[in-house]
Amino acid sequence: MKSQKKIKIIHFVSGLQNGGVEQVLTNYTCLLNRNCPVDQLIVYQHLPDKDRLKNLMLAGNRTKKIPSKSKNLILNLIETFKIIHDEKPDIVHAHMNLLNFVPLLVAKILGVKVRICHSHISQDNIKLKFLVPIFKKLNIYSANHLVACGLEAGKYMFKDRKFQIIYNAIFQDSFKFSQEKRNEMREKFNLASDTIVLGHIGRLTKQKNQIFLIDVFNFYKEKVNENSKLFIIGAGEEQSPVLNKIY
Numbered sequence: 001m002k003s004q005k006k007i008k009i010i011h012f013v014s015g016l017q018n019g020g021v022e023q024v025l026t027n028y029t030c031l032l033n034r035n036c037p038v039d040q041l042i043v044y045q046h047l048p049d050k051d052r053l054k055n056l057m058l059a060g061n062r063t064k065k066i067p068s069k070s071k072n073l074i075l076n077l078i079e080t081f082k083i084i085h086d087e088k089p090d091i092v093h094a095h096m097n098l099l100n101f102v103p104l105l106v107a108k109i110l111g112v113k114v115r116i117c118h119s120h121i122s123q124d125n126i127k128l129k130f131l132v133p134i135f136k137k138l139n140i141y142s143a144n145h146l147v148a149c150g151l152e153a154g155k156y157m158f159k160d161r162k163f164q165i166i167y168n169a170i171f172q173d174s175f176k177f178s179q180e181k182r183n184e185m186r187e188k189f190n191l192a193s194d195t196i197v198l199g200h201i202g203r204l205t206k207q208k209n210q211i212f213l214i215d216v217f218n219f220y221k222e223k224v225n226e227n228s229k230l231f232i233i234g235a236g237e238e239q240s241p242v243l244n245k246i247y
Helices: 020-035 050-058 073-087 101-109 129-142 151-158 179-188 210-223 239-246
Strands: 007-012 038-044 062-065 091-094 114-119 145-148 196-201 228-233
Touching: 007 073, 007 101, 020 038, 020 050, 038 073, 050 062, 073 101, 091 101, 101 114, 101 129, 114 129, 114 151, 129 151, 145 151, 196 210, 210 228, 210 239
Parallel strands: 007 038, 007 091, 038 062, 091 114, 114 145, 196 228
Antiparallel strands: none
16 A cells, blocks of 8 residues: 655745744644644744754654844745755745745746735834835735734734634643642742732734833732732843843
């Protein structure tokens, strides 16, 4: 009996840190590799978080680093072309939001049949605003499957065009309430049992708006419950402004 041919998928991401895109990619590729005949390659550009890279590889993915567009656009395009040309994937799935068109245009030129443009954002994330509508049109032109993490992200990127929503699913069992862990954490951080603890886990970026969160918490602590603490867990380009706001 002949073995089933594997579907080859190349995912293009900007970097491999601890953001939502990376977590979703880890969760979904893990399940696909476990249950479906697939061969998945993750192509990234920036210095990766070692644990994230390790988790993606443990999930059964291959990974490859290429030069970043911001440092060397020509080399980035050459490497992107070479990878898609040599791998001959069935699917190219781009997770770089407004810059999804870069690998997708290459994939279109090379005749890749399935080209997925995935929107993970619902607002502009580049400084040169006049490029936003151009990039959106290039994304739609270069893709033949439009995907978003939610309704707002889809409307932002694709407007009135038809798109599919793939929610950022998580493994729920990992987040089940545990009284034992609750007690451990409260003891570790010297928190009384009646202290209200509010938490935020996410990339420190303007999109997540931690500065506003701190203002809201300060109001809550002053007007509602003085016996409360706010924990912010994450890293990112807004780390310094967040720390300055706190201290």
